[in-house]
Amino acid sequence: MKPILSVKDLQVVFSGFKALKGVTLEVGDREIVTIIGPNGAGKSTLLDAIVSKSPVAAGKVYFQGKNITNKNPYEIARMGIGRKFQNPNVYNELTVFENLLLSLKGDHGIFDSITAKLTKKKRDKIIDVLEIIGLLNYAATPVASLSHGQKQWVEIGMVIAQDPTLVLLDEPTAGMTPEETHATGEIIKSLAQNHSVVAIEHDMEFVKQIAERIIVLHQGEKLAEGSVQEIQNNPQVIEVYLGREKIDVDVAART
Numbered sequence: 001m002k003p004i005l006s007v008k009d010l011q012v013v014f015s016g017f018k019a020l021k022g023v024t025l026e027v028g029d030r031e032i033v034t035i036i037g038p039n040g041a042g043k044s045t046l047l048d049a050i051v052s053k054s055p056v057a058a059g060k061v062y063f064q065g066k067n068i069t070n071k072n073p074y075e076i077a078r079m080g081i082g083r084k085f086q087n088p089n090v091y092n093e094l095t096v097f098e099n100l101l102l103s104l105k106g107d108h109g110i111f112d113s114i115t116a117k118l119t120k121k122k123r124d125k126i127i128d129v130l131e132i133i134g135l136l137n138y139a140a141t142p143v144a145s146l147s148h149g150q151k152q153w154v155e156i157g158m159v160i161a162q163d164p165t166l167v168l169l170d171e172p173t174a175g176m177t178p179e180e181t182h183a184t185g186e187i188i189k190s191l192a193q194n195h196s197v198v199a200i201e202h203d204m205e206f207v208k209q210i211a212e213r214i215i216v217l218h219q220g221e222k223l224a225e226g227s228v229q230e231i232q233n234n235p236q237v238i239e240v241y242l243g244r245e246k247i248d249v250d251v252a253a254r255t
């Protein structure tokens with residue numbers, strides 16, 4: 001099977017500091033790949049480099065067979081890669097429906113998007129997205145009155161409203177309650193029926209819920225790759241990441 005995304009020997013350098021030291025990975029059609037690793041491992045930098053938010057110093061990024069290395073970020077978005085950042089980037093004073101309307105592919109400018117005639121096609125598309133993100137009953141609710149988790153779902157919705165082939169999510173469950181985290185996992189699984197997904201995540205329960213394949217980054221390099229079981233039993237991963245996570249949890253439980 002031909003991969004949707006193919007990253008080859010990617011290097012990113014910040015003022016002489018190598019944040020990525022030659023990372024290679026592939027993402028298949030409608031596959032969910034989860035990226036884990038300690039703080040500073042280079043996870044966000046990897047997603048940034050794919051969409052040209054950080055410049056690639058060496059190596060290549062191919063999307064659907066086309067070389068997109070260091071291409072203009074808007075062009076990359078237009079080609080079909082959607083990126084959600086850690087903090088919700090939504091319009092609080094607008095409703096959930098309006099936020100999604102603003103994100104629809106082909107619309108330009110807040111005023112134009114909101115005042116333009118709402119076609120049936122646009123309405124149906126927004127309803128589809130609302131169903132996927134579980135907010136159908138909140139269409140007319142101002143985003144300001146949603147919970148933190150619901151705002152994150154609106155933003156996931158804003159990404160998928162653009163019909164990306166590949167969705168990149170940076171810690172989609174950050175700050176969520178356990179119930180919201182679980183619901184996010186179900187949203188991502190339903191997303192993967194039509195999209196490829198790469199998600200950075202720290203919460204191992206969540207990773208187990210969604211992961212088909214896990215990639216572990218450590219100090220700018222790929223330390224391991226495999227199924228949940230392979231990763232959980234990998235001694236190097238336990239040493240640099242999973243063991244430490246467990247110690248953190250144990251310490252937190254005692255204090």
Ligand SMILES: Nc1ncnc2c1ncn2[C@@H]1O[C@H](COP(=O)(O)OP(=O)(O)OP(=O)(O)O)[C@@H](O)[C@H]1O
Nearest residue numbers: 014015017019037038039040041042043044045046
């Ligand atoms: N714009 C930048 N300028 C300089 N250094 C940077 C920049 N962005 C990231 N770094 C450094 O690159 C390394 C990788 O950072 P990155 O944010 O990719 O890690 P991460 O794995 O996403 O960590 P976290 O889990 O804490 O978000 C870190 O040492 C970070 O300080």
